[in-house]
Amino acid sequence: MTQLETPAPGAAGAARPARRADVCALACAEAFRGDGEILASAFGTAPALGARLARRTFAPDLLLSDGEAMLMADALPLGVPPAGAVVEGWLPFRSVFDVVASGRRHVIMIPSQLDAHGNMNISAVGPHATPKAQLIGTRGAPGNTVNHRTSYWVPRHSPRVFVEKVDVVCGVGYDRARAAGPAASRFHGLGRVVTDLAVLDFATPDHRLRLVSAHPGVSAEEVLAATGFPLVLPDGGAGAVPVTPAPGAAELDLLEALDPKGLRFQEVSA
Known part of the structure; x- marks a missing residue:
């Protein structure tokens, strides 16, 4: 099979059950559903694989870069x-x-800290004057979050990432965008948050982070315990949280073709 061929159904993935990394890749792919002809920028293995899976299946107009200066036809x-x-x-x-x-981009970034309203930190952890850890800096997070759709990928869901208050605001959350007025809120929009445990989003009246689904084998209680603030739950509470869909046989075949080295299992080993 060459790198541009689509495998025949049942060629590889149908022979095994989906693993957690497969579920995460599919959940990242779903972040791009309905985006149309825009540039997909994905950081992390699961998001990069998800963008490719989306392009091969339900999002044929999605634009994918080679990581340098070319847009690829496949x-x-x-x-x-x-x-x-x-x-x-x-x-x-x-x-x-x-x-x-111009807003013609959807990026999936990896936050070091994320709060309930979507404020994100990738700059430093701890007090500004004497941080415990210096990270990569603010980078393009402010411009991303106020100009086009931004989603997040968290490969290790924990209270260290999901915090009550981020130490440095790099990506703008819904509360800060609203307070800043039209200049920050007009094109502001946060998509889904995919982690190794669950799928979350901000589709609530006050744009507070809610638990959409827990991955197969993960309970809603485990997700809540790994989050440093309360999450919005369905009307039925934790017991009503659905299970994140797993890839079917055809999607597993595509994942095997798109990730022949199994890099996704190095990022999410469960």
Whole structure:
């Protein structure tokens, strides 16, 4: 099978049950549903794989970059050189800022801290004057969150990530965007938060983080215990939280083709 071929149904994935990493990749793919012809920027293995899975299935108009300056005509496998791949467009780094400012992008970032309203930190942990840890810096998080759709991927769901108050606001949450007025809130929109335990989103009246589903084998109580603040739950409480859908046989086949080296299992081992 070449890197651009789609496997025949049942070629690989149907022979085994879905693992947690597969569920996470599918949940990340669903973050792009309905996006149309926009640029997908995905950080982390599960999001990168999810964007490719979405392109191969329900989102054929999604634009995927080779990570440098080319837009690819097909969803290429992870970790495989794009030799012989067809290029459908040119997008040098200087042009990415135009895409960001026009809202034609959906990014999945990896937060170091995230609060109940979607404020995100990737800069530093601890007091500003004497931080315990210096991270990668604010980077493009402010512009991303106020200009186009932003989702999040958390490979290790814990109270250290899901905190009552972030130490540095890099990505803008719903409460701060609303307080800042139209300049920050007009195009602001946070999508879903996918973790190794669950799927969450901000689709509540006050845009507070809610528990959408818990992954197979994970209870809602486990998710709540791993979160540093209360999550919005369905009317029936924790017992009414549904199970995150697992990939079917055809989707598993695609995941095997798109991740032939099994990189997703290094990120989520369960």
